[in-house]
Amino acid sequence: MKTKRKFRFFYNYEREEAWLDEMARKGWKFIGRSLFGLYRFEETPPQDLNFRIDYRYIPGQTELLKYLQLFQDSGWQHVYGDNSGFGCDAGCKYFVSTSADASEDIFSDASSKAQRYRRQCKYHGFVILITMFLLSYGFSEEFTLLVTNPLALFFGPAPNLTMLTVRIFYSLLFLSLLVTLVHSLYYAIRSFLSWRQLNKEAHPFNQQD
Amino acid sequence: MLAKRNKLLPLTETTFYILLSLRQPGHGYQIMQTVEELSGGSVRIAAGTMYGALENLSKQKLIEAVPNDDPRRKTYQITPYGSEVLELDMSRMKLMIKAAEKEAAES
Numbered sequence: 427m428k429t430k431r432k433f434r435f436f437y438n439y440e441r442e443e444a445w446l447d448e449m450a451r452k453g454w455k456f457i458g459r460s461l462f463g464l465y466r467f468e469e470t471p472p473q474d475l476n477f478r479i480d481y482r483y484i485p486g487q488t489e490l491l492k493y494l495q496l497f498q499d500s501g502w503q504h505v506y507g508d509n510s511g512f513g514c515d516a517g518c519k520y521f522v523s524t525s526a527d528a529s530e531d532i533f534s535d536a537s538s539k540a541q542r543y544r545r546q547c548k549y550h551g552f553v554i555l556i557t558m559f560l561l562s563y564g565f566s567e568e569f570t571l572l573v574t575n576p577l578a579l580f581f582g583p584a585p586n587l588t589m590l591t592v593r594i595f596y597s598l599l600f601l602s603l604l605v606t607l608v609h610s611l612y613y614a615i616r617s618f619l620s621w622r623q624l625n626k627e628a629h630p631f632n633q634q635d
Numbered sequence: 636m637l638a639k640r641n642k643l644l645p646l647t648e649t650t651f652y653i654l655l656s657l658r659q660p661g662h663g664y665q666i667m668q669t670v671e672e673l674s675g676g677s678v679r680i681a682a683g684t685m686y687g688a689l690e691n692l693s694k695q696k697l698i699e700a701v702p703n704d705d706p707r708r709k710t711y712q713i714t715p716y717g718s719e720v721l722e723l724d725m726s727r728m729k730l731m732i733k734a735a736e737k738e739a740a741e742s
Binding site: 495 | 647648649662663664667679680681682683684685686687688707708709
């Protein structure tokens with residue numbers, strides 16, 4: 427079975443779902459994700475598939491199975507999902523429609539679609555808090571270096587090999603936390619805006635103009 | 636005199652139909668089918684919406700999980716408080732229909 431990998435970042439569920447459908451039409455069926463934005467596909471004859479994504483954390487394995495059963499009962503096969511909170515695919519659950527009777531989408535009103543973005547926004551808010559806490563309490567030296575002499579983070583002088591290894595390790599950790607923070611900030615803002623937009627569509631008569 | 640209205644009212648269409656179906660115990664997919672039947676096909680709740688709604692209604696104590704023989708599915712039923720809220724919303728809607736019919740008769 428031939429497989430393919432593609433590297434992508436999505437901040438909008440509609441676009442991600444449309445892309446997965448398009449790949450299936452080209453003969454590549456989505457089978458899963460790896461860490462850090464990699465999508466995996468297997469070669470199939472071109473098909474007209476309907477992929478949908480839910481964003482949710484289900485507490486515990488028993489609850490997760492009941493959640494998946496509900497989708498299966500209503501004609502949605504679970505292709506791949508993450509429930510751990512780590513990686514770019516954190517919290518995402520991918521479903522594909524298996525019967526002609528199944529609904530067009532896994533959400534039937536704008537309010538629940540808005541809630542999906544709200545959950546994502548809250549998760550990234552949490553990541554932002556954690557990374558900011560870690561960065562401010564453990565890495566003030568690295569921050570100073572980043573601003574004054576960034577190359578010294580990795581290539582600066584060190585008294586011995588052990589110290590050099592330790593310093594490189596801390597610098598890598600620092601940069602990963604920084605990247606995570608920036609990434610989550612971007613995600614949090616995008617999902618907040620999407621949530622607000624969809625919320626307006628869900629409650630058209632609630633505006634205070 | 637303004638009667639203090641229950642802050643959960645008015646119920647959304649999704650909530651109303653779920654509460655109505657759960658006067659009999661049922662699990663997610665059963666509720667989906669009952670709602671479609673009760674509404675004559677005009678209201679269809681999808682899986683993602685259903686899961687979120689069931690969670691919210693549980694938190695608001697309008698429904699509760701009940702034991703069942705099926706380990707793969709969670710069965711719910713309406714609570715007494717849920718029945719009360721449902722009755723209040725039905726009265727509210729009956730009043731609206733009555734007002735509309737009265738207005739139509741007078742004009």
